[in-house]
Amino acid sequence: MSDVADRVKKIVVEHLGVEEGKVVENASFIDDLGADSLDTVELVMAFEEEFGIEIPDDAAETIQTFGDAVKFISDAA
Amino acid sequence: MRRVVVTGLGLVTPLATGVEETWTRLLAGQSGADKIKQFDTSRVITDYACEVKHGDGSDGTFNPDDWCDAKERRKIDNFILFGLAAAQQAVHDAGWMPEDEEDRLRTGVMIGSGIGGLRSIEETTLMMAEKGPRRVSPFFIPGALINLISGQVSIRYGFKGPNHAVVTACSTGAHAIGDATRLIKYGDADVMVAGGAEAAICEIGIAGFNACKALSTKRSDDPRAASRPYDADRDGFVMGEGAGVVVLEEYEHAKARGAKIYAEVAGYGLSGDAYHITAPSEDGDGGFRSMMAAVKDAGVEPGDIDYINAHGTSTMADVIELAAVERLLGNAAATATMSSTKSMTGHLLGAAGAIEAIFSILAIRDQVAPPTINLDTPATDTPIDLAPNAKREREVNVALSNSFGFGGTNASVIFRKV
Numbered sequence: 001m002s003d004v005a006d007r008v009k010k011i012v013v014e015h016l017g018v019e020e021g022k023v024v025e026n027a028s029f030i031d032d033l034g035a036d037s038l039d040t041v042e043l044v045m046a047f048e049e050e051f052g053i054e055i056p057d058d059a060a061e062t063i064q065t066f067g068d069a070v071k072f073i074s075d076a077a
Numbered sequence: 078m079r080r081v082v083v084t085g086l087g088l089v090t091p092l093a094t095g096v097e098e099t100w101t102r103l104l105a106g107q108s109g110a111d112k113i114k115q116f117d118t119s120r121v122i123t124d125y126a127c128e129v130k131h132g133d134g135s136d137g138t139f140n141p142d143d144w145c146d147a148k149e150r151r152k153i154d155n156f157i158l159f160g161l162a163a164a165q166q167a168v169h170d171a172g173w174m175p176e177d178e179e180d181r182l183r184t185g186v187m188i189g190s191g192i193g194g195l196r197s198i199e200e201t202t203l204m205m206a207e208k209g210p211r212r213v214s215p216f217f218i219p220g221a222l223i224n225l226i227s228g229q230v231s232i233r234y235g236f237k238g239p240n241h242a243v244v245t246a247c248s249t250g251a252h253a254i255g256d257a258t259r260l261i262k263y264g265d266a267d268v269m270v271a272g273g274a275e276a277a278i279c280e281i282g283i284a285g286f287n288a289c290k291a292l293s294t295k296r297s298d299d300p301r302a303a304s305r306p307y308d309a310d311r312d313g314f315v316m317g318e319g320a321g322v323v324v325l326e327e328y329e330h331a332k333a334r335g336a337k338i339y340a341e342v343a344g345y346g347l348s349g350d351a352y353h354i355t356a357p358s359e360d361g362d363g364g365f366r367s368m369m370a371a372v373k374d375a376g377v378e379p380g381d382i383d384y385i386n387a388h389g390t391s392t393m394a395d396v397i398e399l400a401a402v403e404r405l406l407g408n409a410a411a412t413a414t415m416s417s418t419k420s421m422t423g424h425l426l427g428a429a430g431a432i433e434a435i436f437s438i439l440a441i442r443d444q445v446a447p448p449t450i451n452l453d454t455p456a457t458d459t460p461i462d463l464a465p466n467a468k469r470e471r472e473v474n475v476a477l478s479n480s481f482g483f484g485g486t487n488a489s490v491i492f493r494k495v
Contacts, residue, residue: 045212048211
């Protein structure tokens, strides 16, 4: 697994209080990992902070799963 | 008229977490004051306060994990955490966690705070100045809003009745208990979870009250002696933090389910000073009218009052309240005991009225009046027994609790043995 994926996973585990094993490629933050809409806003902010990038609101809305997040950040970084 | 009784209690105080743990220390005359540990005090004048003692949950310490999981805790200010902890104790003590929808619809929450998430506001503002507004958490607002204790408690237990929150500075806790009682009497609910919480011991909180000249400043070498209501050497209040929550219940409702009944909320009075933003009027008339209204509402005579839990903050205003109580009691002054438990807990601001209501209720349960500690040299002569430095084993059938707040807002609640 890439360095980006590891760092994203760590953030997701910390913020959503879920087991690491559940944070898989297709895991949806809201449907599978128990996040609500405010949690997803905070997650995106944490990604921005960790990777020093800016994720515009319209792009943030497309980040629904762990895999989406890793792909977006890998492309942006 | 529907009668309202108290069937559950919960406390988080600087003395201890838990009702019995706090009460034992209070009757023993212990102080919760110490040097402030939760922020660097090098820039503020007062470096001591009555903080909640954190630990593993044993021996009356506060273990956040016992009350809220870590993931949710990141989203709330400490005043909400303390409120949740006190509410959980009260609800469990009352044995009132209904699964039935109708019961849930008839149960409401009214837990207030004087200031709310002050530390969250301070920290978020500093962070925003450094990193910009895009870094402000989506949980900042719902984690700092005063009514979010009531919101969180309702979500946790499914209480769908009236959901409300009082904000009347240091009268908050008393107003919440009084107003929630009225909601039950009026028929809006059968059960109300009511009280107050505060966690304003942070740099901006201490700096703000220092600027008002409200805090004690002279006892850095001996913080436990700093809160000394009625004493000639008092020099301001000592800030406290924590929460007090009670379960209030319509009397027949409580009887029907065989609930433990601590006391009846017999009377409630409110008034305004219309005088000054921080000082009470010299004649104490606002406090007097508040107490008189409660006495009238309770249908008792002033001379029936056995114990008064004073507002008594360890400021110049102590003697104003004392004179108002003397005026209220008249010839009966010599038979009443009045103490300020703030001498031990410090001043919990919006939670003060709630924890002191609980102390008044426990005074009735155990027939004992807690002491006023650090009362070595009385500032004034009074026929009223102020229980200096020792509890009083005595008859307590009727107890009155006073709370007076900035803005000139006064509340008095009378509890009666059932």
